[in-house]
Amino acid sequence: xxxxxxxxxxxxxxxxxxxxxxxxxxxxxxxxxxxxxxxxxxxxxxxxxxxxxxxxxxxxxxxxxxxxxxxxxxxxxxxxxxxxxxxxxxxxxxxxxxxxxxxxxxxxxxxxxxxxxxxxxxxxxxxxxxxxxxxxxxxxxxxxxxxxxxxxxxxxxxxxxxxxxxxxxxxxxxxxxxxxxxxxxxxxxxxxxxxxxxxxx
Numbered sequence: 001x002x003x004x005x006x007x008x009x010x011x012x013x014x015x016x017x018x019x020x021x022x023x024x025x026x027x028x029x030x031x032x033x034x035x036x037x038x039x040x041x042x043x044x045x046x047x048x049x050x051x052x053x054x055x056x057x058x059x060x061x062x063x064x065x066x067x068x069x070x071x072x073x074x075x076x077x078x079x080x081x082x083x084x085x086x087x088x089x090x091x092x093x094x095x096x097x098x099x100x101x102x103x104x105x106x107x108x109x110x111x112x113x114x115x116x117x118x119x120x121x122x123x124x125x126x127x128x129x130x131x132x133x134x135x136x137x138x139x140x141x142x143x144x145x146x147x148x149x150x151x152x153x154x155x156x157x158x159x160x161x162x163x164x165x166x167x168x169x170x171x172x173x174x175x176x177x178x179x180x181x182x183x184x185x186x187x188x189x190x191x192x193x194x195x196x197x198x199x200x201x
Contacts, residue, residue, distance in 0.1 A: 022084060030093045035140060038085050038132075039100040040118035043074045047105045054107060054191065059199025063105040082122035096140050097133045103200045113172045116165075126169040157181070 029036070046067060052060055089095050097119070099111035106114075112133070119129045138148025147155050158179045163171025178185040 023087075026084070026088050026091050026093065029088065030091050035094045035096060036085065036088060037096050037098045038082075038115070038119065039098045040078065040082060040115050040122070041100070041106060041111070042078065042114070042118060043070050043104075044072060047107070047110070050191070051105065051107055051110050053195055054198045055105075056197055056199045056201040058201040059103060062103065063199075066104055078118075079122075082119070086123060094140070095132060096137050097129065107198055116172055117169050120169040127166050129169065130165060155181075 047063070052063075055063060085095055097112075097115055099108070099115045100106060101108040101111040116129045116133055119132075120126055124132075135144060135148035138144040138146075145154075147157060150158070156179060159175050160177040160179070161171055162174040162176050165172040175187050178187055178190075
């Protein structure tokens with residue numbers, strides 16, 4: 001969604017979602033069969049204490065320094081982008097979800113959860129974003145017959161959640177167990193094993 005204003009640093013602005021140029025670009029992208037990846041984030045919101053503890057000291061210091069210079073205009077830009085994505089889908093476009101975990105506090109796993117939560121904040125229903133993040137992503141990658149939904153004959157890679165994210169998307173963070181390739185993992189032990197190691201350093 002670069003042409004619609006994604007990834008604008010250094011104080012650049014984005015046209016309003018209802019701008020004529022934005023609508024024309026959406027029509028062009030839909031007609032061309034382009035699939036867009038939504039990577040929502042909230043740069044103005046600090047990450048949790050738990051996430052901070054996972055970061056390597058160098059990465060943690062870099063993140064905390066970057067938070068001092070976060071532009072509030074980025075939040076407005078992100079709001080515009082979420083509206084453009086919904087308009088894109090309403091026009092017949094196909095959207096998938098990504099988290100872009102990198103070195104600004106977006107940690108793999110946590111960033112995925114936050115991406116889903118932010119899309120719900122933007123107006124999507126919890127089940128819609130869960131579908132986008134699971135079966136929708138698998139179908140886009142061409143592996144929808146093997147993974148992406150709880151179906152007989154598919155790989156049984158699952159997460160067990162203490163809650164119901166279909167009604168409250170924030171429950172997506174309450175992961176009790178992870179099942180991958182027939183092996184059961186305790187997420188708490190996984191987090192403890194990388195405490196202080198995550199991030200570029």
